[in-house]
Amino acid sequence: MQKKIIASLAGKSNMFAKFKSGRLIVGLSLSMALLPSLAHASALEQFKSFVSSTQSAKGEFSQQLVKIDAGKAPKVTSTSSGVFIFARPGKFIWTYQKPYEQVLQADGDKLYIYDKDLNQVTTKSLGNALGSSPAAILFGSNDLEKNFVLKEGQAKDGMEWLEATPKAKDTTFDHIGIGLKDGVPQAMELRDSFGQVSLLTFKNFVKNPPLSTGQFQFVVPKGADVLNQ
Template sequence: MKKTIYSGAAVRLVKLLAATAIAIPAIASASALDQFKTFVGSTKSAKGEFTQRQVKVVDGATKVSGQSAGSFAFERPGKFIWTYQKPYEQLLQADGDNLYIYDKDLNQVTIKKLGNALGSSPAAILFGSNDLEKNFTLKDAGTKDGLEWLEATPKTKDTTFDKIGIGLKDGVPRAMELRDSFGQVSLLTFNRFEKNLPMASGQFRFVVPKGADVFQQ
């Protein structure tokens, strides 16, 4: 049996998962918290593109590493496809019951029960239910880089991240900053964010690629 190996970017996103229009003027000027509540309450599905970077401040200098890019699609609650396209191909997909992690280079699939894993993780903000204040303390965090920022602090202490920043504009998340207890920041930037698109029946059903090794966890 092959040893299970994840790339650095996939490991980071698994931690996120286990521990991811035309605006009227009223929305554009609303606080981050108001924009976010409107987004969560009105968005049943979406698709878009993302970039992901690791940022760390060392001796006063900001260092960026591990940049990757890809696309996503989701349907609440708990169904999503998160695809890394650069610098390598990798897939994380959930059907509402299970999370599937597919490494194309290894031709290897790892299956995990989704369960309540999204509850207090950053992924709940995009993929989970509407009851986010059950798991997070939410507050406005001011304006930065042209975005209105919201700070989400997990209410439980057994999560990977201490604080999560969500940057919004025109009622849509444009960025997320995920800060852990070691001072590292994972920065996600979203592009081409399209809300409430019709999703094809069975779109989130995962099919194991031919010949792939499968690991159940």
């Protein structure tokens, strides 16, 4: 089940079901001027500020898959963690480090899924795969309202929350929540129609880090099998 949630970060749920499953003075002045207002801004205001000011970012993530059954207490069924880096639009490296290693990487044209245990790489045209997926929130274009209906949620856990509902009817997730604080995403809640919730939390989030040439160019590991879809 965790594999399904992992894969859905880059598209529809059945896409990867068979795999294991980012002018100094002026800039600083502007950032300092924005901080007080962002601390009290609504989730939507914070999110729009984040989208307009963030071309790339990097950080760390942790993920919990929670099963919710009627009449029963929520149950954490799996946990994972790793690091990410992205550059809009459609370029990212999402690396799971624990409990096993797996890399989802996109160069803007193709998506690569590398399973270290199997030493296997699967490639797929990125195309419109981001679309209304949760990945579009972080990695996609700035035109998010084209694919999502955005509205204010309730504040909780010290964050202002934004609710994003995909406009498309054939997406994996029915609802996506984005928790923001000081103008930066701190958490995401991904709810599907099967009573499952994937909880993502972010830390050490760095906006617009320096990127090296060819940062998102995927290099097939030596000896790896390559499957094209």
